[in-house]
Amino acid sequence: MEIKISKRLETIAAMVPKSIVADIGSDHGKLMIELFNSGKITKGYAVENKKGPYNRLVKALEEEGVIDHVIPMLSDGITELPKCVTTVVIAGMGGKAIVNILKKDLRKLDNVETLVIDAHSCIPFVRDEVSKIGYSISEEKIIKEDGIFYEIIRFTKSDVAFYSDDDIEFGPILRKEKSALFKEKYQSRIDEIDNLISSKKLPYNRIAILTAEKTKLETIL
Numbered sequence: 001m002e003i004k005i006s007k008r009l010e011t012i013a014a015m016v017p018k019s020i021v022a023d024i025g026s027d028h029g030k031l032m033i034e035l036f037n038s039g040k041i042t043k044g045y046a047v048e049n050k051k052g053p054y055n056r057l058v059k060a061l062e063e064e065g066v067i068d069h070v071i072p073m074l075s076d077g078i079t080e081l082p083k084c085v086t087t088v089v090i091a092g093m094g095g096k097a098i099v100n101i102l103k104k105d106l107r108k109l110d111n112v113e114t115l116v117i118d119a120h121s122c123i124p125f126v127r128d129e130v131s132k133i134g135y136s137i138s139e140e141k142i143i144k145e146d147g148i149f150y151e152i153i154r155f156t157k158s159d160v161a162f163y164s165d166d167d168i169e170f171g172p173i174l175r176k177e178k179s180a181l182f183k184e185k186y187q188s189r190i191d192e193i194d195n196l197i198s199s200k201k202l203p204y205n206r207i208a209i210l211t212a213e214k215t216k217l218e219t220i221l
């Protein structure tokens, strides 16, 4: 049966290389089902650390008839990651939670060549931290779905990765591409800052901070 997935999950799936994949925080299992049904993977792991989502996951994998290929695991992050896994996906969580999951046991990443990350907050923090644990950014996509911007980052194992402050903040690939969506995201923040400043209800120091942010954003557009 063909399942319907969001543009966000579709984008993540397209950024996953042919490999053995573990999706950490798999919840409904839609990403792994899509990866299997599209032929991107022949084997993978769907990891959940909570009983409720885990039971939902098992049911979805059974209903789709993929449970012999996409193996559900009730476990915490990458702590029980099988050695055969070469790609890890972590999507739909805050950036700090994602970094905590990855840094909990770095040895588990020894065989992991690719990380595909969809952080819903603290994206610069994710770029900074993940590039310090032996990965560099090989692909970035910005999408907008239901009025929300998402930045999805693929990291590939590499010895050295050096990024400027602007690379970390805005993404080394995204800021060079300057796609229409990238511009829209930061233009809407500039408009928001203009509205805040013109409301005349802000203390001087807050206006100074917002003005500095606006000036910075104007330089990257």
Ligand SMILES: C[S@@+](CC[C@H](N)C(=O)[O-])C[C@H]1O[C@@H](n2cnc3c(N)ncnc32)[C@H](O)[C@@H]1O
Binding pocket: 024, 025, 026, 027, 028, 047, 048, 049, 050, 053, 075, 076, 077, 078, 090, 091, 092, 093, 101
């Ligand atoms: C908001 S859902 C995102 C689901 C899916 N990845 C997506 O992007 O649509 C986050 C899921 O991650 C699970 N989760 C959070 N921390 C986890 C951890 N340390 N290990 C495994 N699963 C975790 C939660 O139980 C929840 O089902």
